[in-house]
Amino acid sequence: MKNRYSPIEGRAVELDDVDWVPFPDALSAGGIRWKLLNVAPELGSWAAIFDCPAGSSFNSHHHIGPGEYLLTKGRMEVRGGKDDGGETVNAPAYGYEATSAFHGKTYFPVDSEFYMTFLGPLQFVDESGGKTHALVTWDVVQHAWDGAQAA
Numbered sequence: 001m002k003n004r005y006s007p008i009e010g011r012a013v014e015l016d017d018v019d020w021v022p023f024p025d026a027l028s029a030g031g032i033r034w035k036l037l038n039v040a041p042e043l044g045s046w047a048a049i050f051d052c053p054a055g056s057s058f059n060s061h062h063h064i065g066p067g068e069y070l071l072t073k074g075r076m077e078v079r080g081g082k083d084d085g086g087e088t089v090n091a092p093a094y095g096y097e098a099t100s101a102f103h104g105k106t107y108f109p110v111d112s113e114f115y116m117t118f119l120g121p122l123q124f125v126d127e128s129g130g131k132t133h134a135l136v137t138w139d140v141v142q143h144a145w146d147g148a149q150a151a
């Protein structure tokens with residue numbers, strides 16, 4: 001139902017109605033798949049669920065805004081994992097990543113799945129954190145998702 005005070009409508013997504021698609025190889029390794037659940041231009045945010053096979057990882061990135069996740073299955077090594085000053089979390093787990101968090105390599109040692117809301121873009125960079133490879137804003141995410149659906 002439309003909110004009488006706002007032109008913005010809510011939505012609900014039943015996950016089984018959406019097919020997994022490969023997450024771009026330029027941003028990850030090891031066969032990660034994703035489902036885009038929502039973009040909210042009014043917040044600059046986007047929400048997605050990721051299927052991460054054992055041994056997969058996301059390439060180095062900065063969180064330009066904060067993010068919240070719910071690890072629903074498996075294990076995730078964030079900011080280098082526990083052995084390297086970061087965190088290793090086992091499902092079920094919630095986490096908050098602060099603005100400017102640098103994720104050198106987010107790694108999944110076992111089959112894992114997590115939901116995350118991103119407030120603001122992700123800036124993918126080289127391993128040292130210097131050169132920018134991609135700035136992933138909500139509209140870039142929507143465009144990538146639409147392209148995957150058309151393929």
Ligand code: ZN
Nearest residue numbers: 061063103106
């Ligand atoms: Zn991250």
